[in-house]
Amino acid sequence: MTPKRLNQRAMLCALLCMVLSAVLVSLPIYHFEANVYTKRSGNTFTGDERYLAARAEVDALAADYRARGIETEIHEEVIERLNSKGDKTSLIIFTVSKEVLCSGWDFLKAGFPSARWLIAMLALEALALLCGALGCAGSLNSPWRNVKGSPRMLRRLAIALALAACVAAVVFALYTNVIIHRQISLYAAGVASSPGDRILTAADALIYQGAGGADTAQLLKSTVSSVLPQWWLQLPVLCGMALCLVLVRDGQVARGVTRGLLYASVIVMCVIILYPFVIMFTSAFRTDAEATDVNFQYLFPVRWMWENLSYILGRGVLRYLLNSLILSAGATCLALLCGIPAAYAMARMRFKGRRLFMGFVIMSQMFSPVVLLVGISRLMINLNMNDTLAGLVFVNAAFNQAFAIWLLRGTFVSISPEMEQAACIDGCNSVTALTRVLLPMAAPGIVTTLIFVFINSWNEYTISTVLINSDINRPITVGLTQFAAFSMIQWNYLFASSLLATIPVVILFMLIEKHLVSGLTSGGVKG
């Protein structure tokens, strides 16, 4: 496709975006129902004195509002029921309410805080259109040809700006929702106070055309705003827009659709995966009250409680981290010290019982310490290593041994033995062949194994809960549960210590991810 055609498409798309969002913003799809007043009639018959009294009261109230410029409607909800004598009576619920249908422009007019995003969206789209037009002009034979920036770059810029406008539209819808749903009701309930006044004024302008005035807070207090901002209506439109833009980029329909779907599913997947981690991270810096009260929780903590970290460090977490470090480092060293020679023998020597040992190694990868807990705890008592870090070091090293041998053997086998054979001819013995020749070459594989064993020992929980009783010897996985007594959980401290326990491991894991996988599936079977 010629650049000219592509640029025309980009401009068309930007134009389409603009028209669509203008239509979308103008649609009165935001539905408010502000229940100003509710009166229950008690046990009554429709049309009798009690009914009339209640009705008159409600009428007077509605007239009062009308006098102030707030046009309300009265709804009657009749619930029939049988009294003890078997007569049919009714419970009548009168609701004085005001229904408002508004479009995006109304939010803008009322100065709603979320309307800033609307402005941003419109500005971005205008810019996209401009860029598209410039790009289009640039690829024509016109004086504009010499405009700064190539048509290609301008096209890309137009696409990026239009996509950003799509994002701004979603943010506008979500933010409006948050304000209506949570902020106003929290403010009316007297819980939140932060950006209250501005939101109240805007809400007043939107719902009561400013007639609420000084009483707005009072009005909203008795108001149950049920808002139906049907923002999901925007989703198909936005998807359509995004799709158009992807099409411009790739020029082919089928490819464009699959690309769009691919990105969408990857984003959804990442959001789901990151969700618990975001929760952990934000909750770690909330106050206790904030973490355990649904009314207080915003996306981010109101105030970042960095002192949570110093508090948990004072509660022994530093010691637990140190224990974990000692434990994992010890187990890693031991596993490698025993594992490297074994893997070396398995990879380079031929002897009786090699297959038997191999079978044993493969099988013992499967033995989890959990099933053998009773046996291990008894063994530790016999060895006098109960409640010591040393005991944990041995157990972790032993249970990671098979895996270490497996990974190391794979690495060794994948390295050609010629160098060592040459070294042996030159008079090296097998020990020097290993230490001087093989180990330096196998360093990446050894590092992978090392980190893997380290992480496994760091994350180990079950054996430690059984073997360790005294507080001073606890590794972090066990130590952090002190904030999670079954009845009373201090979530913020729990998550703060979880954060400290998690971050180093995730970083280490990212480093070896690539090597680990090949080691897991094929490392051991090349030979």
Place this chain on the structure above:
Amino acid sequence: MNQIPIRHKWEPYLWLLPSILLMGIFVVYPICIVFQLSFSEISRSGVVGQFNGLSNYITAVTAPEFGTVMLNTVFWVVSVVGISTLLGIVAALLLNAEFHGRKIARSIMVFPWATTLVVQASVWKYIINYEYGALNNTLLNLGMLTQSVNWRSTYVIDFVWECGIGIFVTVPFVTFCVLAGLQSIDDSYYEAATVDGAGFGQKLRHLTLPLVRPSLTVSTVLNIIYVFNSFPIIYTITRGAPAHKTDTLVTYLYMLAFSEQRKGPATALSVVGFLILCVCAGVYMILTMRKEGDE
């Protein structure tokens, strides 16, 4: 020839010795202890009495909760391994495609795998809490809910949540195993298939899946064992409550041995669990050794 000369017949065994000692003492010996204990009388205080035949096994198997626990275990393993394998294949296919930010997406995928299960389970316990849980909070904020939902109304739902969390933490492992398999497939196969006019579905069924089957087999067998042994999720979220109705074999065994101090039946169950593992491990060993023999 990839051997190096050996000076003495016993030299290889010397190389193996530290490893054998370590595993012998801390892996094999506990197995023996468990076997021995399962046939002996054990008092509540842990004193080992004399041989009493199969009575520990009989006590363990005839306990009223044994049936539920075994059923839970089967459900737990089958659902977690099955669903996470499916999701893992999908995720691997996604991450194998070429797109901007693929590296970042892969790093993100590592997160659930790298985090210790206690932490994962605690976070999820917080998320699904009724009064102040993050899930309710998020959905309320987005306006998708108008009032909090009790996500943990019955123990069955609790157990389903536990399975869900199990799936969440297991998917990355499958994904990376399949991904490794996918990356080793030569592009020329796909080119040939495209030339022959194969669609996406046909390529997936006749090309991709058969070629990643070896790594899928390995990951499935390993997963069966990991999931079977998985302890912290259930222990953190419900502790098997109410009355062992959400326990699997492993958590039940832990409860018997260390909370209820009934070590006899617990060791008998250990042996049962160990034998189940041995069967799985045997299958794995045969698969691996056969593969090795092929090459």
